[in-house]
Structures are given as structure tokens and as C-alpha cells.
Amino acid sequence: MKVSSMTARTLDTFARMSIGRAFASGIGMVAGGFLILLVLVAIFAPWIAPFDYAAQNLMNANAPPGWPHLLGTDEFGRDVLSRVIFGARTSLSVSATAIAISMAAGMTLGAAAGYFGGVFERAVMTVVDLTWSFPDILIALIFVAIIGPGLTSTTFAIAIAYLAQFTRLTRAQIVRLKRETFIEATINLGAKPSHILLRHLMPNAIAPVIVVGMLAIGDGIVLEATLGFFGLGAQPPTPSWGAMMSSGTAQLFLSPWVIIFPGVAVAVTVIAVNLFGDELIRALDIRDRLRGA
Amino acid sequence: MLSVRDLGVAFGAVEPLSGVSFSVDKGETIGIVGESGSGKSLTAMSVMGLLPLIGGRITGGRIVFDGQDLTSLPERAYRKLRGGRIGLITQNPMTSLDPLQKIGPQVDDVARLHLGMNANEARARTEEILGTLRIPEPALICDRYPHQMSGGMKQRIVIAMALAADPDVLIADEPTTALDVTVQAQIIRLLDDLVKQRDLALVLITHDMSVVAQTCDKVVVMYAGRAVEYGPVETIFDRPRHPYTQALIACIPRGLDDTARLTGIEGTVPTVINYPKGCPFHPRCTRAEAICATDPPDFSVEGDSAAACHFAEVADAQSA
Amino acid sequence: MPNLLEVRDLSKRFTSAGGPFRKARSMHAVNGVSFDLPEGRVIGVVGESGCGKSTLARLILRLIEPSSGTVAFDGDDLLAKSPSQMRKLRARMQMVFQDPYSAIDPRYTLTRAVAEPFEVQGVKPARPMAEEVAELLEMVGLNPGLASSYPHQISGGQKQRVGIARALALRPSLLVLDEPTASLDVSVQAQIIGLLEDLRTELGLTYLFISHDLSLVKYFCDEILVMYLGRVVEALPDTAAPARHPYTRTLMESTFEPDPKKRRLIAPLEGEVPSPFDLPPGCAFADRCPQASALCRTETPALSSETGHAVACHHPL
Ligand SMILES: Nc1ncnc2c1ncn2[C@@H]1O[C@H](COP(=O)(O)OP(=O)(O)OP(=O)(O)O)[C@@H](O)[C@H]1O
Ligand SMILES: Nc1ncnc2c1ncn2[C@@H]1O[C@H](COP(=O)(O)OP(=O)(O)OP(=O)(O)O)[C@@H](O)[C@H]1O
Ligand code: SF4
Ligand code: SF4
Ligand SMILES: [Mg+2]
Ligand SMILES: [Mg+2]
Numbered sequence: 001m002k003v004s005s006m007t008a009r010t011l012d013t014f015a016r017m018s019i020g021r022a023f024a025s026g027i028g029m030v031a032g033g034f035l036i037l038l039v040l041v042a043i044f045a046p047w048i049a050p051f052d053y054a055a056q057n058l059m060n061a062n063a064p065p066g067w068p069h070l071l072g073t074d075e076f077g078r079d080v081l082s083r084v085i086f087g088a089r090t091s092l093s094v095s096a097t098a099i100a101i102s103m104a105a106g107m108t109l110g111a112a113a114g115y116f117g118g119v120f121e122r123a124v125m126t127v128v129d130l131t132w133s134f135p136d137i138l139i140a141l142i143f144v145a146i147i148g149p150g151l152t153s154t155t156f157a158i159a160i161a162y163l164a165q166f167t168r169l170t171r172a173q174i175v176r177l178k179r180e181t182f183i184e185a186t187i188n189l190g191a192k193p194s195h196i197l198l199r200h201l202m203p204n205a206i207a208p209v210i211v212v213g214m215l216a217i218g219d220g221i222v223l224e225a226t227l228g229f230f231g232l233g234a235q236p237p238t239p240s241w242g243a244m245m246s247s248g249t250a251q252l253f254l255s256p257w258v259i260i261f262p263g264v265a266v267a268v269t270v271i272a273v274n275l276f277g278d279e280l281i282r283a284l285d286i287r288d289r290l291r292g293a
Numbered sequence: 294m295l296s297v298r299d300l301g302v303a304f305g306a307v308e309p310l311s312g313v314s315f316s317v318d319k320g321e322t323i324g325i326v327g328e329s330g331s332g333k334s335l336t337a338m339s340v341m342g343l344l345p346l347i348g349g350r351i352t353g354g355r356i357v358f359d360g361q362d363l364t365s366l367p368e369r370a371y372r373k374l375r376g377g378r379i380g381l382i383t384q385n386p387m388t389s390l391d392p393l394q395k396i397g398p399q400v401d402d403v404a405r406l407h408l409g410m411n412a413n414e415a416r417a418r419t420e421e422i423l424g425t426l427r428i429p430e431p432a433l434i435c436d437r438y439p440h441q442m443s444g445g446m447k448q449r450i451v452i453a454m455a456l457a458a459d460p461d462v463l464i465a466d467e468p469t470t471a472l473d474v475t476v477q478a479q480i481i482r483l484l485d486d487l488v489k490q491r492d493l494a495l496v497l498i499t500h501d502m503s504v505v506a507q508t509c510d511k512v513v514v515m516y517a518g519r520a521v522e523y524g525p526v527e528t529i530f531d532r533p534r535h536p537y538t539q540a541l542i543a544c545i546p547r548g549l550d551d552t553a554r555l556t557g558i559e560g561t562v563p564t565v566i567n568y569p570k571g572c573p574f575h576p577r578c579t580r581a582e583a584i585c586a587t588d589p590p591d592f593s594v595e596g597d598s599a600a601a602c603h604f605a606e607v608a609d610a611q612s613a
Numbered sequence: 614m615p616n617l618l619e620v621r622d623l624s625k626r627f628t629s630a631g632g633p634f635r636k637a638r639s640m641h642a643v644n645g646v647s648f649d650l651p652e653g654r655v656i657g658v659v660g661e662s663g664c665g666k667s668t669l670a671r672l673i674l675r676l677i678e679p680s681s682g683t684v685a686f687d688g689d690d691l692l693a694k695s696p697s698q699m700r701k702l703r704a705r706m707q708m709v710f711q712d713p714y715s716a717i718d719p720r721y722t723l724t725r726a727v728a729e730p731f732e733v734q735g736v737k738p739a740r741p742m743a744e745e746v747a748e749l750l751e752m753v754g755l756n757p758g759l760a761s762s763y764p765h766q767i768s769g770g771q772k773q774r775v776g777i778a779r780a781l782a783l784r785p786s787l788l789v790l791d792e793p794t795a796s797l798d799v800s801v802q803a804q805i806i807g808l809l810e811d812l813r814t815e816l817g818l819t820y821l822f823i824s825h826d827l828s829l830v831k832y833f834c835d836e837i838l839v840m841y842l843g844r845v846v847e848a849l850p851d852t853a854a855p856a857r858h859p860y861t862r863t864l865m866e867s868t869f870e871p872d873p874k875k876r877r878l879i880a881p882l883e884g885e886v887p888s889p890f891d892l893p894p895g896c897a898f899a900d901r902c903p904q905a906s907a908l909c910r911t912e913t914p915a916l917s918s919e920t921g922h923a924v925a926c927h928h929p930l
Contacts, residue, residue, distance in 0.1 A: 181715040184676060189779070190703035191733040200718050328798035427881065443885055473661035474825065475882060478867035482879035500799065503828070503869035507876055526873045544803035545871040546832030555832070557804030561768045 021283035028279035031272040038269060042089040051079035053086040054237045062255040072257040074247065080258060083239040084265050090240040091266075094151055094233075095220030098158035103213045105159070106166025111205070113167070114174030115197055124167065132164040140223055141232070149232040157227065158220045169212055173205035173289065208286045211277060218273030225266050241266050294318050294494040295340070295379075295462050299354035302335055302344060308352065309565040310335045312601070313520045314592075315513045317494040319461070322485075324505040324526070325498045326541075327515030328562050333498045336515075337466045340496075341381055342371040358462065377407040380455030384467035386447035389454065390439045396450055397435025403457035415457075422453045426483060445476035452483065456491075463487070464496045469504065481508055502545050506530060514538045517563050517573035524598025534593075534600035537574045572602065580604055615688075617787055617819045618650035618673065623682035625668050629890075640889040642668040644843035645682070647916070652786070655813070655820040657834030659827050659864070663889065665843045666823045667711060670791045673821065674708055675699060686787070704734050707780035708789040712796060713773035717764040723750065723775055724760040730782040749778040754808055770801035774808070781812065789821045794829070806833060827868040839864065842889055842897040845916060848923040857921060857929040859902045896927070904928045 023032050041048055050068065057077030065072040071080040109128070113121040131139055140157035147153040177183060178201070186196055221241075227233040228242025236243070241262040248259030281287055296316035302309060310332045317323045325333050338344055340356055342363060356363040358379065363371070375381070383389055391399055400422070401415040410418065416435070423431035426449045439447055448468060455463055465484065469477035485508055488495050497509060505512055505526065512529045514522040514537065522535040533539045540558045560577040563569060569576055575585040584603055593605035623646045628639040643665040650656050658666050671677045673684055675691050684691045686706060694702060710716040717726050727746045731738055738745040747757035753774040764772055773793060780788060790809065794802035806829070812818060824830050830837055837849040839861045847858040856862040866877060884900035887893055895910040896902070902909065908927050916925040 181710050181712050182718045185708070185710055185716050185776070185779070186718075186729070186733070188674060188676060188703055188708050189730045189733045189783075190700035192700065195733060203720050204718070328800060429883075446885070473886075474827070474867045475661065475863055478869075478877075478879045479882055481869075482881065485879075502799070503871045506871050506873045507869040509873075530871070530873050541800060542871070544799045546803075546806070546829050547871060554810060555803040555807045557802070557807055558800040559804075561770060562798055562800070 031275035034272045042092045045085050045089050049082035049085045051082040053082045053239050071261045074258045087239040087241045091221050094155050094224045095217050098155045099213050099216050099220050102159040102162040103166050106163050107170045110167040110170025111174050114171040128164045128167045136161040144232045154227050154233040158223050162216050174201050177201050177204050208289045211280050215277035218270040296357045301353040302349050303352045304349045310518045319492045319494050322495040322509045323511045324509035325513045331515040332518040337464050377458045378461050380460035380463045382455050382465040382468045384470050386451045389451045400454050403454050407458035462494045466498045517568050522600045528598045534605045535602050536578045536580050614651040616649045617652045619685040621647050621683045624680045626680040638890045641843045646845050655834045657830035657837045658823045659830045660840030664840045670789045704783040705785050706787040707785040709776050709793045711792040716776045722761050727778050753778045770797050787819050791823045846925045850922045857924040858926045859904050860898045
């Protein structure tokens with residue numbers, strides 16, 4: 001095949017995905033760059049962290065930022081920087097896993113409800129709207145209270161808290177797309193429901209769901225930190241930003257760095273996710289499609 | 294009454310309109326025809342002085358109304374003219390009607406603003422105009438909201454608003470495109486009557502050649518932002534000189550008395566970003582030669598018609 | 614010629630859901646429509662916006678279920694078909710849609726769009742798919758070089774050609790054309806109409822051609838059905854037949870000739886089109902009809918061909 005047309009096609013696909021275009025603005029570039037860096041840090045934590053996150057050194061507890069503990073140490077003398085770095089691992093992986101589960105389940109439910117309609121749709125949407133009317137944190141707390149604390153239950157708690165959002169959004173997309181002429185045209189070719197759903201409806205519905213998922217990872221991090229803060233998330237010695245802040249409250253005035261740095265990590269990450277998400281929404285030009293969900 | 298000479302319009306670097314000329318007199322209807330994107334609405338906007346509103350500017354030419362050049366008219370003076378001595382009717386009546394206000398007050402406002410009438414005089418005038426537009430029970434209609442009326446009725450209200458200020462020139466931009474044929478016929482009849490009764494000058498913008506054939510005295514044919522041919526309606530239909538006009542007329546199905554097969558015009562209508570150099574029609578023209586791709590043609594005048602084509606004389610020779 | 618399509622008393626009622634502040638209302642979008650379409654002929658359906666043309670097309674192709682009536686395709690009752698039988702049958706009855714701009718999935722290249730009928734029907738074309746696609750694109754006058762473009766990269770007329778290529782891919786017998794040129798420029802409309810004429814003779818197709826443009830229908834069709842508010846009010850057996858229904862005459866008089874020497878006197882028309890949700894009793898055209906009598910306002914005229922070609926009017930012209 002001609003190289004030029006292949007390049008053109010690749011470029012075209014890239015433009016259609018438009019993830020690339022989100023990086024085009026200054027804000028998008030900074031926020032996106034930070035997130036990429038953060039993911040790399042989380043992946044390569046064992047090689048990047050200067051110390052073992054669990055190594056205690058009571059002789060050097062509550063040391064202020066300086067050398068060699070750049071961000072100081074906590075009440076057990078553990079290196080705060082190393083714990084923040086490993087905490088990124090916990091926060092990102094828990095939040096991303098939870099959102100991925102939530103998205104997969106929400107898309108399946110939403111698509112089925114939107115496509116088949118009828119009693120099934122009403123049943124799904126009644127349950128979903130019920131959870132939608134409670135704050136996320138309440139749903140997550142109830143769930144953890146039932147299942148018990150830990151990372152796995154935190155993951156599922158977050159997944160359930162966001163299920164309603166993905167279900168509603170996907171359903172709204174499907175219902176809108178179902179009315180498009182190209183769907184009727186494809187039915188008229190003799191296509192089965194599975195073909196319509198998997199080859200036309202889902203591929204066209206997915207972009208806004210992914211963007212919302214991306215934004216939800218930020219919220220998931222906050223939720224994970226909140227559960228961790230209440231001691232319901234990661235159990236010691238696994239570092240998590242929320243749990244670190246929680247243990248830091250005891251020495252808020254004695255050694256504020258223990259609570260400040262994980263706090264800053266949460267804040268900066270969430271801001272970056274939201275800024276990048278906004279750029280993505282702009283680049284994909286889907287603001288309208290996010291309304292009503 | 295109104296004459297436009299060599300008008301050009303630009304938005305930033307793009308120039309979607311250039312070399313547009315025509316004129317209308319009282320009691321006369323001129324049709325501006327062309328396909329989608331050919332610049333018909335922009336021409337109307339330019340005459341109405343509405344270009345700044347959409348970020349455009351006039352790059353050249355003159356618009357003379359009643360002996361006065363409008364291209365240099367200050368906005369304040371324009372505001373008096375617009376909706377006053379020059380009326381505009383748009384394709385979608387809802388762009389001119391306020392959905393939240395009753396019909397009566399909306400039409401009254403025009404006479405109060407432009408003719409300085411008081412409320413009672415204005416209402417009397419409104420009812421009179423609605424009556425001449427053959428709207429049944431004008432007093433009742435004045436008390437209705439736009440959404441309570443059919444599309445054809447709304448379009449009549451818009452025409453009434455344009456007439457309320459007693460204009461000299463009426464510009465109608467696709468006034469019937471959104472309407473059904475039976476309703477379209479009624480509106481066309483109405484406009485025709487108005488031209489005759491009130492001695493109006495009507496600029497009728499449309500893409501429908503049949504509407505032009507039915508109503509206009511003169512025609513401007515536009516293609517890719519240019520006027521390509523200009524002349525009396527009979528000449529345009531019977532002896533078109535520009536290859537585009539000829540092809541366009543061959544595109545109209547003529548029902549029974551025409552057995553020739555429709556072929557259309559090869560290629561597609563250019564968009565403003567890829568307007569061809571030279572003659573804008575050359576990529577689709579069957580008569581094009583090398584010069585057409587490089588040099589924009591001048592108007593070749595023959596009698597009272599003009600065609601922008603290097604080879605317009607060929608058509609003259611054929612029809613002779 | 615045998616009838617490819619036999620439509621009997623077809624009706625569709627739409628009901629708008631009621632709410633706390635609205636009562637449920639219902640309307641007949643299509644009301645008791647019957648006609649035969651013999652193989653190889655072209656029947657035109659003409660009528661104004663909202664008179665039920667597209668609904669009729671959907672009913673005939675069973676894209677929506679009728680409230681009553683029957684459709685027989687090639688002698689077979691369509692409504693008796695199971696969903697899987699129906700899917701197979703669709704290969705033989707295709708449609709070109711009113712709005713080319715949304716008739717192709719925006720994420721599909723032209724190749725994928727034109728190959729989709731084969732994929733969906735599980736049919737393997739005789740030659741390699743790429744060749745088949747190129748052939749189809751050429752048949753509708755598209756440069757096969759466009760095959761890898763997306764819909765947003767081509768013009769409206771080109772999109773409509775893609776729609777036609779898709780419809781023709783499986784060699785159907787019946788093609789329903791729902792205002793295939795309504796959203797296109799005249800020069801492009803003429804291209805598409807010319808193409809459809811060529812394809813008809815080449816492939817021996819049978820067309821149901823829907824349009825609001827009487828001159829186009831007259832140009833293109835053998836017979837014409839005139840619809841008004843869901844009903845067929847007149848069936849013109851050929852394009853030269855004089856109007857017998859007052860509405861048909863109004864329609865003809867409202868359609869201008871593209872010739873300044875043949876200007877019309879436009880007769881004023883009183884009255885408004887009634888709302889389809891509360892049609893008055895009797896003839897739906899009575900409010901606008903110069904011939905209307907007391908009978909017209911009480912009794913709905915049935916389509917009858919006692920005194921000439923079929924017309925639904927108490928006082929035909
Ligand atoms: N605000 C604008 N900025 C830039 N370009 C514009 C703007 N408005 C119109 N144009 C361009 O000017 C050209 C002429 O547009 P115009 O609306 O006059 O066409 P038209 O002949 O009225 O078409 P239609 O029949 O579709 O109404 C188009 O190519 C359009 O893209
Ligand atoms: N799915 C639906 N639900 C409710 N009402 C509908 C539905 N589809 C069509 N209608 C109504 O049925 C009537 C006929 O519609 P239809 O689309 O068949 O008209 P049409 O003749 O094709 O008009 P147009 O020329 O505007 O395409 C209209 O009043 C429309 O509002
Ligand atoms: S100038 Fe040339 S290209 Fe343009 S219309 Fe005339 S012959 Fe055709
Ligand atoms: S039935 Fe009566 S009202 Fe209806 S079209 Fe005929 S004459 Fe007119
Ligand atoms: Mg316009
Ligand atoms: Mg329709």
C-alpha cells in the first residue's frame with residue numbers, strides 16, 4: 001500500500017481519537033505530562049524510591065525535610081518521599097482498577113438498558129438512580145462497613161460508587177445513537193442486534209465514557225484517600241496517601257511534613273486529572289454529549 | 294433603488310464573496326440564485342450592514358441605496374435604515390420572532406420605532422397589514438404567541454414585520470424554503486402582489502429555479518462566491534450564456550415536456566477554502582480551456598445581460 | 614408483470630405518552646394505504662411534510678410494525694416472518710435514506726461501509742472483497758480512490774452515492790428511495806437522479822420513490838400516489854393523468870414550471886392544514902377545499918375508481 005495514504009490514515013485516526021489534541025494546549029501539556037510522570041513513578045517505584053518504604057528507624061523519627069530524607073521521616077522514622085512514591089502506586093492502581101471495573105460493568109448495564117429498553121431498562125435505571133442520589137463516599141462507606149476494610153474492598157467500594165455514573169452515561173449515548181439513520185440503515189441490511197450493538201453503538205458511545213472514566217480516576221483517588229484516612233483502606237504497612245495523612249494528623253504541629261506531602265500529592269494529582277480531562281473534553285468536542293448524564 | 298457594484302466580502306483571510314453586482318428598481322423583483330454556500334445570504338447580510346455582527350468586512354465595491362453609498366454608512370444611520378426603508382425576511386421565521394412575546398406587540402414595535410407611531414396607531418396599522426397578508430381575524434392573531442401558529446403563518450408575520458415600516462426595498466432570503474409547496478405558492482403570490490401594489494423593490498434569494506422563473510424580472514446567478522451571470526429572466530432561462538447557468542438549467546426536471554435525461558454537473562460545489570483559481574467553475578466546466586484555470590474572466594456584456602466567462606461569445610454565436 | 618409488492622390497508626398509529634399535565638394523544642401517521650407495485654415499475658409517493666411518506670416506507674420494509682394491514686413482498690406475507698427470516702429477506706428489499714449526512718456510521722471508512730452488507734448477511738462475494746467494493750463504488754460513480762475516506766471527508770452527494778452502493782451491494786429487487794435528493798444541491802440532485810435511472814435499466818430494479826417534489830416525481834415515475842395527512846387521496850396511473858382530487862390540483866398549481874413564459878396564476882388557498890392529532894371528521898382537506906360540501910365534513914371519502922382512476926373525494930374534478 002502507498003505509504004502516503006497509510007500515513008494519512010494513521011494521522012486521521014489519531015486526529016479522530018484526539019487524545020493527541022488534548023496535549024496541544026499549554027495546560028493540557030503540563031497536566032498530561034505530570035500524569036505520565038506520575039504513572040511512570042508508580043510503575044518504577046522500587047527503583048526510584050531512595051529508601052525502603054517500610055524500613056523503620058525510630059532513632060530518626062519525625063526528622064524534618066533535609067538530606068538524606070528529602071521530605072523528612074514519619075513517627076517511625078520511615079522516609080516520607082519513599083512512602084509518597086509507593087503511595088502513588090497504591091492510590092493509582094486502586095483507583096484505576098476500581099474505575100476500570102466500574103466502567104466495564106456500567107457500560108454493559110447501560111448499553112443493555114439503552115438498547116433493549118422496556119422493563120429491563122426500567123429495573124436497571126431504578127436501582128442505578130437510587131445509588132445516584134447518595135453521595136459517593138456514603139455508598140463506599142456502607143460497602144466497606146459490610147465487607148470489611150482492606151484494599152480489595154476499597155476497590156470494589158469505589159467501583160460501586162461510580163457505577164451509576166457510567167451506566168447512566170452509556171445508556172444516554174446508546175439511546176441517542178439508536179435514533180441515528182445509520183442504525184436504521186444497518187438494521188435494514190439485516191444485521192443482528194449483536195452486530196448493531198458491538199459494531200456501531202458501542203464504538204460510537206465510548207469516547208465520552210472514557211473521558212468520564214479518566215476524570216473519575218481523580219475522584220477515585222480522593223475516595224481511596226478518604227477511606228484510607230478513616231483506616232478503612234490500605235492496612236499498614238502498605239503506604240497509601242490517605243492512610244499517611246491519617247497517621248500524620250497526630251503530629252500535625254510537631255511534624256507537619258508527614259501530612260503535607262501526601263496531601264499535596266493527592267491535590268496535585270486530582271487537579272492534573274481534572275485539567276487534562278477538561279482538555280480532552282474540548283479536544284473531542286463532546287461537551288454536549290456529557291450533559292444529561 | 295438599490296444597486297450593488299463589484300461587492301467583495303472577507304472573513305480574516307478567506308474571501309467568500311467577490312465581484313457581485315446587480316441592481317433593482319421599484320416594482321421590480323430580482324432573483325439571486327445559486328447552490329448552497331455560493332454566497333447568497335452573505336450578499337443579503339452585506340446589504341443589511343450585518344457583516345460586522347458575524348465578523349466579516351467589505352473588501353471592495355459599493356452598495357448604493359437611493360443615491361447613498363451604504364458601505365461607508367455609520368452604524369447609527371444604518372440602524373434607522375435596517376428594518377425601516379430596507380426590510381429583511383429570513384428563511385427561518387423564528388430567527389425574527391421572539392417566542393416569548395405575543396404577535397401583536399412584536400409587529401407594533403416596528404411601526405413605533407421606525408414611523409414614530411403611538412401604540413393605538415401602530416396596532417391599527419398592524420391589523421391592517423395582517424389583513425392585506427390575508428391572515429384571517431388579525432385582531433385574534435395579535436393575541437397569539439408564535440408557537441401557536443403554523444410555519445406558513447409565522448412566515449407571514451415576519452413579512453408583516455418587514456412591511457410595517459413601509460420599506461422601499463425588501464430582501465427575502467429563502468423565504469419559502471422551509472415551507473410546503475402549497476404554502477410556498479401562497480407566500481410567493483403574496484410577495485408578488487406586494488411588489489405590484491406597494492411598488493416595492495424585491496430581492497428574492499433562493500436556490501429554486503422554478504421560483505425564480507415564476508416571479509423574477511431579473512436574475513443574478515451565483516457560483517462559488519461570484520456572480521457568474523446577470524440578466525433578464527427570459528434571457529437566463531432561454532439563452533443562458535454562462536456554462537454554469539446552462540448546466541444548472543439542464544439540471545431541473547421538467548416533468549412531461551422534457552425527455553432528456555438528467556445528468557447533473559460533474560464534480561462537487563467547491564467550499565470557500567478550496568475556491569479554484571481563475572474561473573471558479575473551471576474544474577467542472579465542459580468548455581474550459583487553459584486560460585480558465587489561470588485568469589478570472591471579466592464580464593462579457595451582451596445587450597442587457599452579462600456573463601463572467603472567457604467564452605461567453607460562443608454562446609452568443611450559438612443562440613444567434 | 615407480477616406484483617413485487619402488495620400493500621393492503623396499511624395503518625400506523627403513533628401515541629404520544631401522556632404525563633401528569635398532558636393527556637396521551639394519538640395520530641394516524643399512515644391510514645389505510647393500499648397499492649400494488651408491479652415488478653420493474655416505479656411508483657412515486659408525493660405529499661407534503663409530515664403526511665406519512667417516511668412512515669409508509671418504514672412500514673413496507675417492516676422497520677416498524679404496522680397497527681393494522683398487510684404487506685406482501687413477492688407473494689409472501691412479510692408480517693408473518695420471524696426475525697431471522699426477516700433479516701435474510703432484507704437483502705432483497707433495500708432503502709436509500711432521506712438524510713445522507715447521518716446514514717453512514719461516522720467511524721466507518723467507505724470500504725467498510727460498502728462491505729458491511731456482505732458481512733451482515735454472511736455472503737461471500739464472488740471476487741475478493743476489495744474488488745467487489747471498488748466495483749460497487751464505480752457503479753455509483755465514485756472514484757475507488759475514495760475507499761479509505763471517512764464520511765466526514767466527502768460531500769453530501771458522495772455520501773448519498775455510498776448509501777446507494779450499500780443498498781445495491783446485495784442485488785435487491787426492490788429499492789425504496791426516501792427523498793434521496795431532498796438535502797442535496799440541484800446539480801447534485803440531477804447527478805443522483807440520472808444515476809438511479811441508469812441503475813434501474815441496468816439492474817432491472819423496482820423503485821418506490823418518495824418525494825415532496827411533484828415535478829421530480831413526474832419526471833421519474835410511472836405512477837404516482839398522492840398522500841395527504843396519512844391517506845392516499847389519489848392514485849395517478851400515469852404522469853399525464855389529470856388531477857381528479859382537489860388537493861392534487863392544488864399541489865399541481867403550487868408547483869411552478871422552470872420557465873418564465875409559463876407563469877401560473879396562483880389561486881388563493883383558504884384555511885390551514887389541520888393538526889394530525891385532532892383531525893376533523895370527514896375529509897381532512899375540507900377546510901382548504903373549494904369544492905367542499907356538507908357531506909365532506911361528515912363522511913370520510915374512500916378511495917374509489919368508479920368513474921376513472923382512483924380518487925378519495927366526494928366531488929372529484
Ligand atoms: N461567519 C462566517 N465566517 C466565515 N465564513 C462564512 C461565514 N458565513 C458564511 N461564510 C462562508 O461564506 C460562504 C457563503 O455563505 P452563504 O451563507 O452566503 O451561502 P448561501 O448561498 O446563502 O448558501 P445556502 O443556500 O446554504 O444558504 C460559505 O462558503 C460560508 O462558508
Ligand atoms: N416514531 C414516531 N413517533 C411518533 N410520531 C411519529 C414518529 N415517526 C413519525 N411520526 C409522526 O408521523 C407523521 C408522519 O411522519 P413522516 O416522517 O412519515 O412524514 P413524511 O411525510 O416523511 O415527512 P417529511 O417530508 O417531513 O419527511 C408526522 O406527524 C410525525 O411527527
Ligand atoms: S471561463 Fe472557462 S471555465 Fe469558466 S465558465 Fe467560461 S469556459 Fe468555463
Ligand atoms: S371530499 Fe370534499 S372536501 Fe374532500 S377533497 Fe373532495 S370535495 Fe374537497
Ligand atoms: Mg443562505
Ligand atoms: Mg420523510
